[in-house]
Amino acid sequence: MNFSNEKIPKPVIIKEIKEESAYVKTFKLGSYIEGYKFENIAPGKFCNIWIPKFNMKPFSISDFENDLLSFTVKKIGKTTTYMYEKLKIGDKIGLMGPLGKGFTIQGNNVLLVGGGFGLAPLRYLLKELLKNKLNITSLLGFKTESDIFFLDIFEKYSNLHITTEDGCMGIKSKYCTDQLDYIFEEHKIDQIYCCGPELMMFKVLEFAIEHNINAQFSLERYIGCGIGICGKCVLNGKFRVCLDGPVIDSSQLKELSDFGRLKLTKNGSKIKIE
Ligand SMILES: Cc1cc2nc3c(=O)[nH]c(=O)nc-3n(C[C@H](O)[C@H](O)[C@H](O)COP(=O)(O)OP(=O)(O)OC[C@H]3O[C@@H](n4cnc5c(N)ncnc54)[C@H](O)[C@@H]3O)c2cc1C
Ligand code: FES
Structure with a gap:
Protein backbone atom coordinates (compact mmCIF):
# COMPACT_ATOMS: atom_id res chain seq x y z
CA MET A 1 0.00 0.00 0.00
CA GLY A 100 -6.28 20.92 2.20
CA LYS A 101 -4.48 24.20 1.81
CA GLY A 102 -2.53 25.74 4.69
CA PHE A 103 -1.47 29.27 5.64
CA THR A 104 0.96 31.29 3.51
CA ILE A 105 3.57 32.98 5.68
CA GLN A 106 3.88 36.67 4.83
CA GLY A 107 3.93 40.13 6.46
CA ASN A 108 6.24 41.62 9.10
CA ASN A 109 3.91 42.58 11.95
CA VAL A 110 1.41 39.78 12.08
CA LEU A 111 -1.70 39.34 14.18
CA LEU A 112 -3.23 35.98 15.13
CA VAL A 113 -6.91 36.19 16.08
CA GLY A 114 -8.50 33.10 17.59
CA GLY A 115 -11.16 31.58 19.76
CA GLY A 116 -12.38 28.08 20.67
CA PHE A 117 -10.62 25.22 18.90
CA GLY A 118 -9.48 27.82 16.34
CA LEU A 119 -6.41 28.06 18.56
CA ALA A 120 -5.31 24.63 17.32
CA PRO A 121 -4.06 25.65 13.83
CA LEU A 122 -2.87 29.03 15.18
CA ARG A 123 -0.62 27.28 17.70
CA TYR A 124 1.30 25.41 14.98
CA LEU A 125 1.32 28.53 12.80
CA LEU A 126 2.84 30.51 15.68
CA LYS A 127 5.80 28.11 15.81
CA GLU A 128 6.35 28.42 12.07
CA LEU A 129 6.09 32.24 12.20
CA LEU A 130 8.79 32.27 14.88
CA LYS A 131 11.19 30.56 12.48
CA ASN A 132 10.65 33.52 10.14
CA LYS A 133 11.47 35.99 12.94
CA LEU A 134 8.28 38.00 12.48
CA ASN A 135 6.85 40.38 15.04
CA ILE A 136 3.86 38.44 16.37
CA THR A 137 0.82 39.73 18.24
CA SER A 138 -2.12 37.57 19.25
CA LEU A 139 -5.67 38.37 20.22
CA LEU A 140 -7.51 35.46 21.84
CA GLY A 141 -11.12 35.50 22.95
CA PHE A 142 -12.59 33.11 25.53
CA LYS A 143 -15.95 32.82 27.28
CA THR A 144 -14.63 32.06 30.76
CA GLU A 145 -11.71 30.57 32.69
CA SER A 146 -12.54 26.93 31.96
CA ASP A 147 -12.34 27.64 28.18
CA ILE A 148 -8.79 28.93 28.35
CA PHE A 149 -5.94 26.81 26.97
CA PHE A 150 -2.59 27.26 25.15
CA LEU A 151 -2.01 30.51 27.01
CA ASP A 152 1.59 29.63 27.94
CA ILE A 153 2.83 29.35 24.35
CA PHE A 154 1.01 32.47 23.07
CA GLU A 155 2.23 34.41 26.11
CA LYS A 156 5.82 33.29 25.62
CA TYR A 157 6.10 33.94 21.88
CA SER A 158 3.72 36.81 21.07
CA ASN A 159 2.40 40.13 22.35
CA LEU A 160 -0.67 38.58 23.90
CA HIS A 161 -4.07 40.28 24.25
CA ILE A 162 -6.92 38.34 25.86
CA THR A 163 -10.60 39.03 26.24
CA THR A 164 -13.05 37.00 28.32
CA GLU A 165 -16.81 37.39 28.33
CA ASP A 166 -17.04 37.36 32.14
CA GLY A 167 -13.86 39.39 32.73
CA CYS A 168 -12.07 36.56 34.61
CA MET A 169 -8.90 37.34 32.63
CA GLY A 170 -7.76 40.10 30.28
CA ILE A 171 -10.29 42.63 29.06
CA LYS A 172 -13.95 41.93 29.74
CA SER A 173 -15.68 41.85 26.36
CA LYS A 174 -18.18 39.65 24.53
CA TYR A 175 -16.26 40.09 21.27
CA CYS A 176 -12.46 40.04 21.13
CA THR A 177 -12.76 41.86 17.80
CA ASP A 178 -13.61 45.06 19.76
CA GLN A 179 -9.84 45.28 20.38
CA LEU A 180 -8.84 45.22 16.70
CA ASP A 181 -8.62 49.01 16.21
CA TYR A 182 -6.33 49.50 19.19
CA ILE A 183 -4.07 46.52 18.37
CA PHE A 184 -3.84 47.51 14.69
CA GLU A 185 -2.51 50.97 15.62
CA GLU A 186 -0.32 49.80 18.52
CA HIS A 187 1.50 47.02 16.65
CA LYS A 188 1.33 48.39 13.05
CA ILE A 189 -0.25 45.13 11.86
CA ASP A 190 0.21 44.26 8.16
CA GLN A 191 -1.08 40.66 8.09
CA ILE A 192 -3.84 38.83 9.97
CA TYR A 193 -4.33 35.09 10.51
CA CYS A 194 -7.66 34.04 11.96
CA CYS A 195 -9.47 30.91 13.12
CA GLY A 196 -12.47 30.65 15.40
CA PRO A 197 -16.26 31.01 15.45
CA GLU A 198 -17.48 32.14 12.04
CA LEU A 199 -19.19 35.33 13.24
CA MET A 200 -15.89 36.40 14.83
CA MET A 201 -14.05 35.66 11.59
CA PHE A 202 -16.68 37.65 9.68
CA LYS A 203 -15.89 40.73 11.80
CA VAL A 204 -12.16 40.24 11.20
CA LEU A 205 -12.83 40.02 7.45
CA GLU A 206 -14.76 43.32 7.55
CA PHE A 207 -11.89 44.90 9.50
CA ALA A 208 -9.26 43.64 7.05
CA ILE A 209 -11.22 44.96 4.05
CA GLU A 210 -11.80 48.34 5.72
CA HIS A 211 -8.08 48.71 6.55
CA ASN A 212 -6.89 47.23 3.29
CA ILE A 213 -4.70 44.53 4.84
CA ASN A 214 -4.42 40.91 3.86
CA ALA A 215 -6.00 38.33 6.16
CA GLN A 216 -6.08 34.53 5.99
CA PHE A 217 -8.88 32.51 7.56
CA SER A 218 -9.17 28.83 8.39
CA LEU A 219 -12.80 27.87 7.72
CA GLU A 220 -14.92 25.13 9.21
CA ARG A 221 -17.74 23.27 7.50
CA TYR A 222 -19.24 19.80 7.79
CA ILE A 223 -16.68 17.50 6.13
CA GLY A 224 -17.88 14.34 4.38
CA CYS A 225 -15.07 12.92 2.26
CA GLY A 226 -12.31 15.47 2.93
CA ILE A 227 -10.93 15.12 -0.60
CA GLY A 228 -13.17 17.28 -2.79
CA ILE A 229 -15.68 14.69 -4.00
CA CYS A 230 -18.95 14.83 -2.01
CA GLY A 231 -19.65 18.60 -2.00
CA LYS A 232 -20.79 18.66 1.65
CA CYS A 233 -18.30 21.36 2.65
CA VAL A 234 -19.10 23.80 -0.17
CA LEU A 235 -19.66 27.57 0.15
CA ASN A 236 -21.58 29.31 -2.64
CA GLY A 237 -21.70 26.08 -4.62
CA LYS A 238 -18.04 26.39 -5.61
CA PHE A 239 -15.53 26.71 -2.75
CA ARG A 240 -14.73 23.33 -1.19
CA VAL A 241 -13.40 23.88 2.33
CA CYS A 242 -11.67 20.47 2.31
CA LEU A 243 -9.76 20.96 -0.94
CA ASP A 244 -9.70 24.68 -1.88
CA GLY A 245 -9.36 25.55 1.85
CA PRO A 246 -9.64 25.31 4.78
CA VAL A 247 -7.38 28.38 4.59
CA ILE A 248 -8.65 31.17 2.36
CA ASP A 249 -7.41 34.67 1.67
CA SER A 250 -9.54 37.76 2.43
CA SER A 251 -9.66 38.77 -1.26
CA GLN A 252 -11.20 35.40 -2.16
CA LEU A 253 -13.38 35.12 0.95
CA LYS A 254 -15.15 38.43 0.44
CA GLU A 255 -16.60 37.02 -2.81
CA LEU A 256 -18.31 34.13 -0.92
CA SER A 257 -21.64 35.43 0.34
CA ASP A 258 -22.34 32.21 2.31
CA PHE A 259 -19.49 33.09 4.70
CA GLY A 260 -20.87 34.30 8.04
CA ARG A 261 -24.43 33.60 6.87
CA LEU A 262 -25.16 30.07 5.62
CA LYS A 263 -23.78 26.55 5.92
CA LEU A 264 -24.72 23.08 4.75
CA THR A 265 -25.75 20.47 7.31
CA LYS A 266 -24.73 16.81 7.23
CA ASN A 267 -27.78 16.00 5.08
CA GLY A 268 -27.09 18.85 2.67
CA SER A 269 -29.74 21.42 3.70
CA LYS A 270 -28.69 25.07 4.04
CA ILE A 271 -29.05 26.65 7.48
CA LYS A 272 -28.31 30.09 8.93
CA ILE A 273 -25.14 30.54 10.98
CA GLU A 274 -25.83 31.87 14.47
C1 LIG B 1 -10.95 21.84 8.63
C2 LIG B 1 -11.47 21.56 10.00
C3 LIG B 1 -10.59 21.57 11.07
C4 LIG B 1 -11.05 21.33 12.37
N1 LIG B 1 -10.17 21.34 13.40
C5 LIG B 1 -10.59 21.08 14.65
C6 LIG B 1 -9.67 21.06 15.73
O1 LIG B 1 -8.48 21.31 15.56
N2 LIG B 1 -10.15 20.78 16.97
C7 LIG B 1 -11.48 20.51 17.19
O2 LIG B 1 -11.85 20.26 18.33
N3 LIG B 1 -12.37 20.53 16.18
C8 LIG B 1 -11.94 20.79 14.91
N4 LIG B 1 -12.84 20.79 13.88
C9 LIG B 1 -14.23 20.52 14.16
C10 LIG B 1 -14.43 19.09 14.47
O3 LIG B 1 -14.32 18.30 13.32
C11 LIG B 1 -15.81 19.12 15.11
O4 LIG B 1 -15.64 19.50 16.44
C12 LIG B 1 -16.43 17.84 15.03
O5 LIG B 1 -16.85 17.69 13.70
C13 LIG B 1 -17.60 17.74 15.98
O6 LIG B 1 -17.83 16.41 15.91
P1 LIG B 1 -18.70 15.66 16.96
O7 LIG B 1 -19.03 14.32 16.37
O8 LIG B 1 -18.02 15.67 18.26
O9 LIG B 1 -19.98 16.57 17.08
P2 LIG B 1 -21.39 16.27 16.40
O10 LIG B 1 -21.99 15.08 17.09
O11 LIG B 1 -21.21 16.23 14.93
O12 LIG B 1 -22.16 17.56 16.81
C14 LIG B 1 -22.85 17.61 18.03
C15 LIG B 1 -23.47 18.93 18.22
O13 LIG B 1 -22.46 19.94 18.29
C16 LIG B 1 -22.72 20.93 17.33
N5 LIG B 1 -21.45 21.32 16.80
C17 LIG B 1 -20.72 20.63 15.90
N6 LIG B 1 -19.59 21.32 15.62
C18 LIG B 1 -19.66 22.46 16.37
C19 LIG B 1 -18.83 23.57 16.53
N7 LIG B 1 -17.71 23.67 15.84
N8 LIG B 1 -19.19 24.56 17.40
C20 LIG B 1 -20.32 24.47 18.08
N9 LIG B 1 -21.16 23.44 17.98
C21 LIG B 1 -20.86 22.46 17.13
C22 LIG B 1 -23.61 20.31 16.28
O14 LIG B 1 -24.47 21.28 15.72
C23 LIG B 1 -24.40 19.31 17.10
O15 LIG B 1 -25.52 19.92 17.65
C24 LIG B 1 -12.42 21.06 12.59
C25 LIG B 1 -13.31 21.06 11.51
C26 LIG B 1 -12.84 21.33 10.24
C27 LIG B 1 -13.79 21.35 9.10
S1 FES C 1 -15.94 17.16 2.29
FE1 FES C 1 -16.43 16.22 0.45
S2 FES C 1 -16.06 17.80 -1.01
FE2 FES C 1 -15.34 18.61 0.87
Whole structure:
Protein backbone atom coordinates (compact mmCIF):
# COMPACT_ATOMS: atom_id res chain seq x y z
CA MET A 1 0.00 0.00 0.00
CA ASN A 2 1.30 3.49 -0.88
CA PHE A 3 1.23 5.31 2.49
CA SER A 4 2.71 8.49 0.98
CA ASN A 5 -0.71 9.11 -0.65
CA GLU A 6 -2.46 11.50 1.75
CA LYS A 7 -5.90 10.17 0.70
CA ILE A 8 -5.16 6.72 2.15
CA PRO A 9 -5.79 6.37 5.90
CA LYS A 10 -2.62 5.40 7.74
CA PRO A 11 -2.45 3.46 10.99
CA VAL A 12 -1.10 5.59 13.83
CA ILE A 13 -0.69 5.11 17.55
CA ILE A 14 -1.49 7.54 20.36
CA LYS A 15 1.87 8.30 21.99
CA GLU A 16 0.87 11.06 24.40
CA ILE A 17 -2.29 12.77 25.64
CA LYS A 18 -2.28 16.15 27.34
CA GLU A 19 -5.27 17.65 29.14
CA GLU A 20 -5.33 21.33 28.13
CA SER A 21 -8.58 22.30 29.89
CA ALA A 22 -11.78 20.75 31.22
CA TYR A 23 -12.96 20.21 27.61
CA VAL A 24 -9.80 20.15 25.53
CA LYS A 25 -7.14 17.46 25.04
CA THR A 26 -4.13 17.25 22.76
CA PHE A 27 -3.38 13.86 21.19
CA LYS A 28 0.15 13.22 19.92
CA LEU A 29 0.16 10.59 17.20
CA GLY A 30 3.05 8.61 15.78
CA SER A 31 3.35 6.24 12.85
CA TYR A 32 4.12 2.61 13.53
CA ILE A 33 4.71 1.57 9.92
CA GLU A 34 8.40 0.88 9.49
CA GLY A 35 10.08 3.56 7.40
CA TYR A 36 6.98 5.76 7.12
CA LYS A 37 7.44 9.42 7.98
CA PHE A 38 4.84 12.20 8.05
CA GLU A 39 5.41 14.69 5.23
CA ASN A 40 4.01 17.98 3.92
CA ILE A 41 2.98 19.11 7.41
CA ALA A 42 2.18 22.80 6.87
CA PRO A 43 0.26 24.95 9.40
CA GLY A 44 -3.41 25.26 8.52
CA LYS A 45 -3.66 21.80 6.97
CA PHE A 46 -5.93 19.24 8.60
CA CYS A 47 -6.28 15.46 8.85
CA ASN A 48 -9.32 13.24 9.01
CA ILE A 49 -8.95 11.21 12.18
CA TRP A 50 -10.59 7.83 11.90
CA ILE A 51 -11.72 6.03 15.04
CA PRO A 52 -12.24 2.42 13.89
CA LYS A 53 -15.86 1.22 14.04
CA PHE A 54 -16.95 4.67 15.16
CA ASN A 55 -16.45 7.76 12.99
CA MET A 56 -14.05 9.92 11.00
CA LYS A 57 -13.75 13.69 11.67
CA PRO A 58 -11.44 16.52 10.59
CA PHE A 59 -8.93 18.16 12.94
CA SER A 60 -6.30 20.82 12.30
CA ILE A 61 -2.66 20.04 12.96
CA SER A 62 -1.80 21.82 16.22
CA ASP A 63 1.88 20.84 16.33
CA PHE A 64 4.53 18.71 14.66
CA GLU A 65 7.62 17.81 16.63
CA ASN A 66 9.91 14.75 16.93
CA ASP A 67 7.90 12.94 14.24
CA LEU A 68 4.71 13.26 16.31
CA LEU A 69 1.64 14.99 14.90
CA SER A 70 -0.57 16.79 17.44
CA PHE A 71 -4.30 17.38 17.27
CA THR A 72 -6.13 19.43 19.87
CA VAL A 73 -9.71 18.35 20.32
CA LYS A 74 -12.55 20.18 22.02
CA LYS A 75 -15.31 18.01 23.48
CA ILE A 76 -18.41 19.17 21.56
CA GLY A 77 -20.50 16.27 20.24
CA LYS A 78 -20.51 12.53 19.66
CA THR A 79 -17.04 11.92 18.23
CA THR A 80 -15.12 14.53 20.18
CA THR A 81 -16.68 13.36 23.46
CA TYR A 82 -15.68 9.79 22.62
CA MET A 83 -12.14 10.94 21.84
CA TYR A 84 -11.89 13.02 25.00
CA GLU A 85 -13.30 10.36 27.29
CA LYS A 86 -12.27 7.01 25.81
CA LEU A 87 -9.04 7.29 23.79
CA LYS A 88 -5.88 6.37 25.66
CA ILE A 89 -2.16 6.09 25.10
CA GLY A 90 -1.35 3.04 22.99
CA ASP A 91 -4.67 3.05 21.09
CA LYS A 92 -4.31 2.50 17.35
CA ILE A 93 -6.41 4.77 15.14
CA GLY A 94 -6.34 5.98 11.51
CA LEU A 95 -5.14 9.22 9.99
CA MET A 96 -5.92 10.54 6.52
CA GLY A 97 -3.91 13.54 5.38
CA PRO A 98 -2.48 16.11 5.67
CA LEU A 99 -5.35 17.52 3.63
CA GLY A 100 -6.28 20.92 2.20
CA LYS A 101 -4.48 24.20 1.81
CA GLY A 102 -2.53 25.74 4.69
CA PHE A 103 -1.47 29.27 5.64
CA THR A 104 0.96 31.29 3.51
CA ILE A 105 3.57 32.98 5.68
CA GLN A 106 3.88 36.67 4.83
CA GLY A 107 3.93 40.13 6.46
CA ASN A 108 6.24 41.62 9.10
CA ASN A 109 3.91 42.58 11.95
CA VAL A 110 1.41 39.78 12.08
CA LEU A 111 -1.70 39.34 14.18
CA LEU A 112 -3.23 35.98 15.13
CA VAL A 113 -6.91 36.19 16.08
CA GLY A 114 -8.50 33.10 17.59
CA GLY A 115 -11.16 31.58 19.76
CA GLY A 116 -12.38 28.08 20.67
CA PHE A 117 -10.62 25.22 18.90
CA GLY A 118 -9.48 27.82 16.34
CA LEU A 119 -6.41 28.06 18.56
CA ALA A 120 -5.31 24.63 17.32
CA PRO A 121 -4.06 25.65 13.83
CA LEU A 122 -2.87 29.03 15.18
CA ARG A 123 -0.62 27.28 17.70
CA TYR A 124 1.30 25.41 14.98
CA LEU A 125 1.32 28.53 12.80
CA LEU A 126 2.84 30.51 15.68
CA LYS A 127 5.80 28.11 15.81
CA GLU A 128 6.35 28.42 12.07
CA LEU A 129 6.09 32.24 12.20
CA LEU A 130 8.79 32.27 14.88
CA LYS A 131 11.19 30.56 12.48
CA ASN A 132 10.65 33.52 10.14
CA LYS A 133 11.47 35.99 12.94
CA LEU A 134 8.28 38.00 12.48
CA ASN A 135 6.85 40.38 15.04
CA ILE A 136 3.86 38.44 16.37
CA THR A 137 0.82 39.73 18.24
CA SER A 138 -2.12 37.57 19.25
CA LEU A 139 -5.67 38.37 20.22
CA LEU A 140 -7.51 35.46 21.84
CA GLY A 141 -11.12 35.50 22.95
CA PHE A 142 -12.59 33.11 25.53
CA LYS A 143 -15.95 32.82 27.28
CA THR A 144 -14.63 32.06 30.76
CA GLU A 145 -11.71 30.57 32.69
CA SER A 146 -12.54 26.93 31.96
CA ASP A 147 -12.34 27.64 28.18
CA ILE A 148 -8.79 28.93 28.35
CA PHE A 149 -5.94 26.81 26.97
CA PHE A 150 -2.59 27.26 25.15
CA LEU A 151 -2.01 30.51 27.01
CA ASP A 152 1.59 29.63 27.94
CA ILE A 153 2.83 29.35 24.35
CA PHE A 154 1.01 32.47 23.07
CA GLU A 155 2.23 34.41 26.11
CA LYS A 156 5.82 33.29 25.62
CA TYR A 157 6.10 33.94 21.88
CA SER A 158 3.72 36.81 21.07
CA ASN A 159 2.40 40.13 22.35
CA LEU A 160 -0.67 38.58 23.90
CA HIS A 161 -4.07 40.28 24.25
CA ILE A 162 -6.92 38.34 25.86
CA THR A 163 -10.60 39.03 26.24
CA THR A 164 -13.05 37.00 28.32
CA GLU A 165 -16.81 37.39 28.33
CA ASP A 166 -17.04 37.36 32.14
CA GLY A 167 -13.86 39.39 32.73
CA CYS A 168 -12.07 36.56 34.61
CA MET A 169 -8.90 37.34 32.63
CA GLY A 170 -7.76 40.10 30.28
CA ILE A 171 -10.29 42.63 29.06
CA LYS A 172 -13.95 41.93 29.74
CA SER A 173 -15.68 41.85 26.36
CA LYS A 174 -18.18 39.65 24.53
CA TYR A 175 -16.26 40.09 21.27
CA CYS A 176 -12.46 40.04 21.13
CA THR A 177 -12.76 41.86 17.80
CA ASP A 178 -13.61 45.06 19.76
CA GLN A 179 -9.84 45.28 20.38
CA LEU A 180 -8.84 45.22 16.70
CA ASP A 181 -8.62 49.01 16.21
CA TYR A 182 -6.33 49.50 19.19
CA ILE A 183 -4.07 46.52 18.37
CA PHE A 184 -3.84 47.51 14.69
CA GLU A 185 -2.51 50.97 15.62
CA GLU A 186 -0.32 49.80 18.52
CA HIS A 187 1.50 47.02 16.65
CA LYS A 188 1.33 48.39 13.05
CA ILE A 189 -0.25 45.13 11.86
CA ASP A 190 0.21 44.26 8.16
CA GLN A 191 -1.08 40.66 8.09
CA ILE A 192 -3.84 38.83 9.97
CA TYR A 193 -4.33 35.09 10.51
CA CYS A 194 -7.66 34.04 11.96
CA CYS A 195 -9.47 30.91 13.12
CA GLY A 196 -12.47 30.65 15.40
CA PRO A 197 -16.26 31.01 15.45
CA GLU A 198 -17.48 32.14 12.04
CA LEU A 199 -19.19 35.33 13.24
CA MET A 200 -15.89 36.40 14.83
CA MET A 201 -14.05 35.66 11.59
CA PHE A 202 -16.68 37.65 9.68
CA LYS A 203 -15.89 40.73 11.80
CA VAL A 204 -12.16 40.24 11.20
CA LEU A 205 -12.83 40.02 7.45
CA GLU A 206 -14.76 43.32 7.55
CA PHE A 207 -11.89 44.90 9.50
CA ALA A 208 -9.26 43.64 7.05
CA ILE A 209 -11.22 44.96 4.05
CA GLU A 210 -11.80 48.34 5.72
CA HIS A 211 -8.08 48.71 6.55
CA ASN A 212 -6.89 47.23 3.29
CA ILE A 213 -4.70 44.53 4.84
CA ASN A 214 -4.42 40.91 3.86
CA ALA A 215 -6.00 38.33 6.16
CA GLN A 216 -6.08 34.53 5.99
CA PHE A 217 -8.88 32.51 7.56
CA SER A 218 -9.17 28.83 8.39
CA LEU A 219 -12.80 27.87 7.72
CA GLU A 220 -14.92 25.13 9.21
CA ARG A 221 -17.74 23.27 7.50
CA TYR A 222 -19.24 19.80 7.79
CA ILE A 223 -16.68 17.50 6.13
CA GLY A 224 -17.88 14.34 4.38
CA CYS A 225 -15.07 12.92 2.26
CA GLY A 226 -12.31 15.47 2.93
CA ILE A 227 -10.93 15.12 -0.60
CA GLY A 228 -13.17 17.28 -2.79
CA ILE A 229 -15.68 14.69 -4.00
CA CYS A 230 -18.95 14.83 -2.01
CA GLY A 231 -19.65 18.60 -2.00
CA LYS A 232 -20.79 18.66 1.65
CA CYS A 233 -18.30 21.36 2.65
CA VAL A 234 -19.10 23.80 -0.17
CA LEU A 235 -19.66 27.57 0.15
CA ASN A 236 -21.58 29.31 -2.64
CA GLY A 237 -21.70 26.08 -4.62
CA LYS A 238 -18.04 26.39 -5.61
CA PHE A 239 -15.53 26.71 -2.75
CA ARG A 240 -14.73 23.33 -1.19
CA VAL A 241 -13.40 23.88 2.33
CA CYS A 242 -11.67 20.47 2.31
CA LEU A 243 -9.76 20.96 -0.94
CA ASP A 244 -9.70 24.68 -1.88
CA GLY A 245 -9.36 25.55 1.85
CA PRO A 246 -9.64 25.31 4.78
CA VAL A 247 -7.38 28.38 4.59
CA ILE A 248 -8.65 31.17 2.36
CA ASP A 249 -7.41 34.67 1.67
CA SER A 250 -9.54 37.76 2.43
CA SER A 251 -9.66 38.77 -1.26
CA GLN A 252 -11.20 35.40 -2.16
CA LEU A 253 -13.38 35.12 0.95
CA LYS A 254 -15.15 38.43 0.44
CA GLU A 255 -16.60 37.02 -2.81
CA LEU A 256 -18.31 34.13 -0.92
CA SER A 257 -21.64 35.43 0.34
CA ASP A 258 -22.34 32.21 2.31
CA PHE A 259 -19.49 33.09 4.70
CA GLY A 260 -20.87 34.30 8.04
CA ARG A 261 -24.43 33.60 6.87
CA LEU A 262 -25.16 30.07 5.62
CA LYS A 263 -23.78 26.55 5.92
CA LEU A 264 -24.72 23.08 4.75
CA THR A 265 -25.75 20.47 7.31
CA LYS A 266 -24.73 16.81 7.23
CA ASN A 267 -27.78 16.00 5.08
CA GLY A 268 -27.09 18.85 2.67
CA SER A 269 -29.74 21.42 3.70
CA LYS A 270 -28.69 25.07 4.04
CA ILE A 271 -29.05 26.65 7.48
CA LYS A 272 -28.31 30.09 8.93
CA ILE A 273 -25.14 30.54 10.98
CA GLU A 274 -25.83 31.87 14.47
C1 LIG B 1 -10.95 21.84 8.63
C2 LIG B 1 -11.47 21.56 10.00
C3 LIG B 1 -10.59 21.57 11.07
C4 LIG B 1 -11.05 21.33 12.37
N1 LIG B 1 -10.17 21.34 13.40
C5 LIG B 1 -10.59 21.08 14.65
C6 LIG B 1 -9.67 21.06 15.73
O1 LIG B 1 -8.48 21.31 15.56
N2 LIG B 1 -10.15 20.78 16.97
C7 LIG B 1 -11.48 20.51 17.19
O2 LIG B 1 -11.85 20.26 18.33
N3 LIG B 1 -12.37 20.53 16.18
C8 LIG B 1 -11.94 20.79 14.91
N4 LIG B 1 -12.84 20.79 13.88
C9 LIG B 1 -14.23 20.52 14.16
C10 LIG B 1 -14.43 19.09 14.47
O3 LIG B 1 -14.32 18.30 13.32
C11 LIG B 1 -15.81 19.12 15.11
O4 LIG B 1 -15.64 19.50 16.44
C12 LIG B 1 -16.43 17.84 15.03
O5 LIG B 1 -16.85 17.69 13.70
C13 LIG B 1 -17.60 17.74 15.98
O6 LIG B 1 -17.83 16.41 15.91
P1 LIG B 1 -18.70 15.66 16.96
O7 LIG B 1 -19.03 14.32 16.37
O8 LIG B 1 -18.02 15.67 18.26
O9 LIG B 1 -19.98 16.57 17.08
P2 LIG B 1 -21.39 16.27 16.40
O10 LIG B 1 -21.99 15.08 17.09
O11 LIG B 1 -21.21 16.23 14.93
O12 LIG B 1 -22.16 17.56 16.81
C14 LIG B 1 -22.85 17.61 18.03
C15 LIG B 1 -23.47 18.93 18.22
O13 LIG B 1 -22.46 19.94 18.29
C16 LIG B 1 -22.72 20.93 17.33
N5 LIG B 1 -21.45 21.32 16.80
C17 LIG B 1 -20.72 20.63 15.90
N6 LIG B 1 -19.59 21.32 15.62
C18 LIG B 1 -19.66 22.46 16.37
C19 LIG B 1 -18.83 23.57 16.53
N7 LIG B 1 -17.71 23.67 15.84
N8 LIG B 1 -19.19 24.56 17.40
C20 LIG B 1 -20.32 24.47 18.08
N9 LIG B 1 -21.16 23.44 17.98
C21 LIG B 1 -20.86 22.46 17.13
C22 LIG B 1 -23.61 20.31 16.28
O14 LIG B 1 -24.47 21.28 15.72
C23 LIG B 1 -24.40 19.31 17.10
O15 LIG B 1 -25.52 19.92 17.65
C24 LIG B 1 -12.42 21.06 12.59
C25 LIG B 1 -13.31 21.06 11.51
C26 LIG B 1 -12.84 21.33 10.24
C27 LIG B 1 -13.79 21.35 9.10
S1 FES C 1 -15.94 17.16 2.29
FE1 FES C 1 -16.43 16.22 0.45
S2 FES C 1 -16.06 17.80 -1.01
FE2 FES C 1 -15.34 18.61 0.87
